[in-house]
Amino acid sequence: MCDSSYTDSVKLYAARRHEALFSNNIPASDRPVVHLSSHIGWMNDPNGFSIYKGRYHLFYQYHPFDSVWGPMHWGHAVSNDLIHWEHLPAAIAPDERYDSDGCFSGSAIELDDGRQLLFYTGLTKTGLKPDGTPEFHQVQCIAYGDGVNYKKYEDNPVIDSDQLPEGASPQDFRDPKIWMGEDGDFRCVLGSLDAERSGQILQYRSSDGISWEYEGVLASNHGRFGVMWECPDTFALDGKQVLLVSPQDMLPVGNDFMSGNGTLALIGHLDDETGALVEESTQPIDYGIDFYATQTLETADGRRVMVAWMQNWDTTFVGGGRPWFGQMTLPRELSVRDGRLYQWPVREIEEARRNRVAYEGVLVQGLCELDGVRGRCVDLSLTVRPQDARDPYREFYIRFAQRGRYHSSISFRTGDHFLKIKRKHSGLRRAVVKDRKCRLLSYDGILRLRIIIDRYSVEVFVGEGEQAMTMTIPTDPSFDEINFYAAGKAIMDVEKYDLV
Numbered sequence: 001m002c003d004s005s006y007t008d009s010v011k012l013y014a015a016r017r018h019e020a021l022f023s024n025n026i027p028a029s030d031r032p033v034v035h036l037s038s039h040i041g042w043m044n045d046p047n048g049f050s051i052y053k054g055r056y057h058l059f060y061q062y063h064p065f066d067s068v069w070g071p072m073h074w075g076h077a078v079s080n081d082l083i084h085w086e087h088l089p090a091a092i093a094p095d096e097r098y099d100s101d102g103c104f105s106g107s108a109i110e111l112d113d114g115r116q117l118l119f120y121t122g123l124t125k126t127g128l129k130p131d132g133t134p135e136f137h138q139v140q141c142i143a144y145g146d147g148v149n150y151k152k153y154e155d156n157p158v159i160d161s162d163q164l165p166e167g168a169s170p171q172d173f174r175d176p177k178i179w180m181g182e183d184g185d186f187r188c189v190l191g192s193l194d195a196e197r198s199g200q201i202l203q204y205r206s207s208d209g210i211s212w213e214y215e216g217v218l219a220s221n222h223g224r225f226g227v228m229w230e231c232p233d234t235f236a237l238d239g240k241q242v243l244l245v246s247p248q249d250m251l252p253v254g255n256d257f258m259s260g261n262g263t264l265a266l267i268g269h270l271d272d273e274t275g276a277l278v279e280e281s282t283q284p285i286d287y288g289i290d291f292y293a294t295q296t297l298e299t300a301d302g303r304r305v306m307v308a309w310m311q312n313w314d315t316t317f318v319g320g321g322r323p324w325f326g327q328m329t330l331p332r333e334l335s336v337r338d339g340r341l342y343q344w345p346v347r348e349i350e351e352a353r354r355n356r357v358a359y360e361g362v363l364v365q366g367l368c369e370l371d372g373v374r375g376r377c378v379d380l381s382l383t384v385r386p387q388d389a390r391d392p393y394r395e396f397y398i399r400f401a402q403r404g405r406y407h408s409s410i411s412f413r414t415g416d417h418f419l420k421i422k423r424k425h426s427g428l429r430r431a432v433v434k435d436r437k438c439r440l441l442s443y444d445g446i447l448r449l450r451i452i453i454d455r456y457s458v459e460v461f462v463g464e465g466e467q468a469m470t471m472t473i474p475t476d477p478s479f480d481e482i483n484f485y486a487a488g489k490a491i492m493d494v495e496k497y498d499l500v
Ligand code: FRU
Pocket: 044, 045, 061, 072, 104, 105, 106, 121, 174, 175, 230, 231, 292, 293
């Protein structure tokens, strides 16, 4: 159908040629094992996370020619299990008048006629602002394809700034998330800045994916959480309506929202008359360092699964000198319980587990190493309790990615219930954020952690997934020692698998 379209585009051809020439030089041993990393060059937001012809597709913001952000293409990967990904050739390039400065974030959907539709933001530079910085225009565009090759719609854009509500900024109007409504019409939500320069999420409806009608505001920031709201996604889950957004330029609230550009879940219900979200609760999605721009899909068996870019915008200059930059988080299954968003590693990861090693009732007093508990690509579950509840241990930590002077850690203090992730000795050579802490919401005397370590990252899930903390590490992947420490006496159960 669109098999020769990419050769019509000099830019896409150049990107694919660059991939073909250079990506094979990257050994598998220099990539994460169970996380998607960039084919070559730079990766940011997940895009088009969806099922097409029975396979999972994950596109991403992509600059193949360098390991820093640049004119955005869409990179592309497919998977049968959400865990192991195969790179496909770049999907789209910034090669049209309406997207010549970038194909920004968006989503994808399988159409009834068998085609895959990509819905993305086209970016063009329109001039300079009075302060001399460039001014951009953002419009929404579509492309049709067969799962590998895509052709942009001839009458793009399909949503232009004349379809914005009054006062909304045409410069900040992006990241469409499309889905099929129960009535058979397409819906989408978009990030926007309102007249007060505060984030809002706009809703549109279409019967054909081409002609879109503005339907109203789904949610408004009112100056509370950062400024512009990027990368919206909304869905019904466990009797609630959930909206995930990534606010830019956030101020911390206590120990929460420390990432500058962070993530936020709003949970509530839809107003029958206006279609707007009536908020009941809000929370950070992840409490760690490297986590932004979430996107979800629904699996064939009805699970809501989320991925995010496993990176913080402010530390992207710490590239580590590799030819690829950027990783996605592990896909996480979502649920809502008691008004909170829970997340848990997608169950397919259990198929990637090998070599179970388990210990029960280990007394940890000072430093402790356990036979068989080591590795840089592991799924580790821990349960830690005081030996004597009347005289609890003061601090517990696990060190990993360790050798000689290098290690990273996850520590917990029983006095104030703070869980901390730390990468001070991970090999980072720049003055960037090296730790982050969060207060556990439901500590009942037993610390329960599930920890996924994969060469250049760690993801920590607390309890049944009511809190998560994510960070990247640059440490040499052969540094694989793991050990435990308690100030006082702790009793620990451990279960560890290698991930392959
Ligand atoms: C979020 C974001 C999106 C935009 C894309 C550009 O990280 O700023 O809003 O579409 O990245 O790469």
